[in-house]
Amino acid sequence: MERWWVALPDTAAAAGVARRIADAAPDRLTHASGRPWLLGRWSGGEAAIAEAGPVRAAVLGRSALTARTLRHKARGVRHVRDVEAAVAGPGSYHLLASVDGSVWARGSASAVRRVFTAVVDGVQIAAGDAATLAVLTGAEPELPVLAAHLLDPPVSSAALSERTVWRGVRAVRPDEALLWHRDEGRAGRTVRWWHPPRPGLPLRRAAVAVRAALHEAVATCTSGGGTVSADLSGGLDSTSLCFLASRSEAELVTVRWEGVDPRNDDAAWAARAAQHLPAATHEVAGAEETPDWFAGLDGMRLATDGPAAWVRDVAKLDDVRRRARGQGSRMHLCGGGGDELFTPAPSHLTDLLARHPLFALGGLRRRRTDWRAGRIETIRGLWHGVRRDHRQALRAAARRLTVPGISPPEALLGWQTPPRMPVWATPEAVDAACDVLCDIADELPEPLAPQRWMHGVLHQVRHGGDAVRQMNSALDGPECAFPYGDDAVVAAALSVDPREAAAPGRYKPLLTTAMTGLMPPGLLRRTTKGAYDADLYRALRRQTRGIRALLDDSRLAAAGLIDPQLLGRAVHSHAPVAALTPLMPTLGCEVWLRSLPHAATSPPVPKATELPDSLRGAP
Missing domain, CATH: 3.60.20.10 (Aminohydrolase, N-terminal nucleophile (Ntn) domain)
Known part of the structure; x- marks a missing residue:
């Protein structure tokens, strides 16, 4: 309804x-x-x-x-x-x-x-x-x-989120x-009405708060009984929610789709978890039984009140909901948000440099090895991260919307990874996005939190929250719940001392400590994370025709925001994953424009959408 x-x-x-x-x-x-x-x-x-x-x-x-x-x-x-x-x-x-x-x-x-x-x-x-x-x-x-919605990644400013x-x-x-x-x-x-917490709690105290908040969040989904469903990808985040839901009065259905890469160990971990959930019903879609990413894009229409960068996932998400609905589920628990909450961003090292220099420098040495970054570029990235406040970072980003080749230290040690316009954006679109960012910077925006790493986490949580809100408005039920995005869970997770949450040699120690005693110990010892590059390349290979059909007679091109020829050259199955990331916001904007009423007629950008349906007759 x-x-x-x-x-x-x-x-x-x-x-x-x-x-x-x-x-x-x-x-x-x-x-x-x-x-x-x-x-x-x-x-x-x-x-x-x-x-x-x-x-x-x-x-x-x-x-x-x-x-x-x-x-x-x-x-x-x-x-x-x-x-x-x-x-x-x-x-x-x-x-x-x-x-x-x-x-x-x-x-x-x-x-x-x-x-x-x-x-x-x-x-x-x-x-x-x-x-x-x-x-x-x-x-x-x-x-x-x-x-500005063409930017990748999206700008982490509350001021921009106020502009629809x-x-x-x-x-x-x-x-x-x-x-x-x-x-x-x-x-x-x-x-x-809401303020981010002050971080600094010892890991065990923060874990007690996370455990209680997660329990209450899941309880709001399961109270009243009936049937609820949940993702069971095999990852620690979704598995934790499944075990919490299994302890409730509701009947549990887990849903998982299999990837195409045999080296992806998500399936093995999900199977182990399922063995410890014998009372639950487990719905598994094989690699050939679930839709590709990008499937159905050419005819897709989404009832959202703004562009949705997750259009790549619509067919899969709809398939998951259909399977859950077929099992009688009234609500579906998604496991998104755990990576952001329980893996402190590298920018926590920038925040800790003044108060805990030895810890921060040690962490930078380890990160530099992972990034394969030279000492000079690491120092330069750290310098930019330290000396720029949030407003200065926005202005710096506005000046460099088309500059390629940003180094990992500069990308990860500041307030956010600097956003970039895609190569197919027109000069007019670049200028417009630059003006929007400069206007925001002129408003003297405050960050989402005083700490760079917490600002970044809150931005990612809110970006995910917007996506869940859009999914629930556009896709058939069951409604999707986002327990890791519940305010109490976010506050509990961010209250931890980031030095302990990012302890070397441990994977998500805050979450594993919180779930100790609620999950089998063997499942809490997982340190790997499944990769889905093979699924992405297969989807691009099989769905290229649909993507190109979507972009024929592009509404974005008609509005003067993209060059369709440059975009067409970028859509092929041999581009590296990093080069394809900017495609997602563009596809989201294109689908949104095509979903507006009278989208096939002039003017190129039509008037307001007619959502919700019940208001379509309103004067």
Whole structure:
């Protein structure tokens, strides 16, 4: 069922906006004043709604709350800001409240749930997706922001994440809440509700917190029984979730697809894990039974409110969900996010250089060997990482969007790997992306965390959270849960002393310590990681025709953002994996443009998407 919501301030002017969408909104809540507050469709999903005197509260998403417990908690709320401390708990959800007409709206710090805002008929309103607001405002895509979506890797700036591809539609930072006071004419403001932890806990103490947070996160998926499914790739991250889910009241189905490379040992480790989960149902798709990456691209249409760089995976993801759905699963647990949380980025050495120089220099010597980097280029990369603050790093990146050949030390020892435009981007697209980055730098953006390594982790977590949010909006169920992206899990994992989390000779020691006693010891001793290069090359060889068909009469080319001839030369099965990475954002942007209504007609960039379906008749 399609779920969506729109939140309105407690003003007389908002009533007109409510009338515009009332016919499309089967679910409605009012402020204590009687004016419309929340409209949309959420019944039958994961929702807890409560009223207590002048307090109205709604928790939409995956949580441990029931309407009864939420009502009890709401009774203690006296001010709208009190709602966070009173209500917050494990899970992943939107927290919405109206207290004496003051409104609070926030998503999750991991970006799985987000809040967007725009001005409609002179009234600032909020929604859980950008596309709904694009419909109501008649917004058109913002080409400079779309050009910035061609960057690889994506820019790790909260300021960029606030800019949607729709003109006039803004995103609220994931760690901020939108706050409206009951005051005619006053626009809402944002308030920080989530802060990254201060790292430094000893490994064992941090592991206790991770263990508890993971247990609660998985419990919000399995409570109530029924059947849930989970990835079982054989990797430590997905295997840990399977063992936690197996201890619950729910029936567990594991799903795995096999790679084509016989040297990939994921299958062997997954088989070992399955032997220790005899009560679970294990669904395995052979290498010839699961779709290729890139399959179906030429006809793909995705109902997302922005470009999705994960379009390569759509056919596989859809196949996994179909298999889980066939086993009766109501929710699917994906194991993404563990690599980022439990493997400190090399930039932690930059952060530790001033306080723990011997540790940092020792770590750099080991990394230099892995990178096959010379001493001079390592020192140069470390120097750039140390001397540039976040704003300076953004400006430096903006100046070098087309410079090839960045060294591993420079790429990995700063705030983020410097983004690059693909070789097929037009000069106009490069200039537009450069201007966007410079504008962001001029806003004096603060990093996502004071530490470079934590800033990078939070960026990757939020990038993954956005992907999960898009998947859940575009693909048929079961809904995908992202336990490693739950805010409490992220906070627990980042509280560790990075020196212990990155101890040489150990693989993900924080997670293995947290899971000790919950998984067989042999499974916790794995130190390898499966590689899927062979799957990628096979997919490119077999799906090249579909990729080229997608790019025929390219919408990106029509918008002046890419050179189709240069892109066509890059799409072949003999390019190295690193050269193919920039292809993913480009394909995501192309599919998104083609998914908009009237995409086959002029103008080259059409007006707003018509999502969600229930709003298609809205004036």
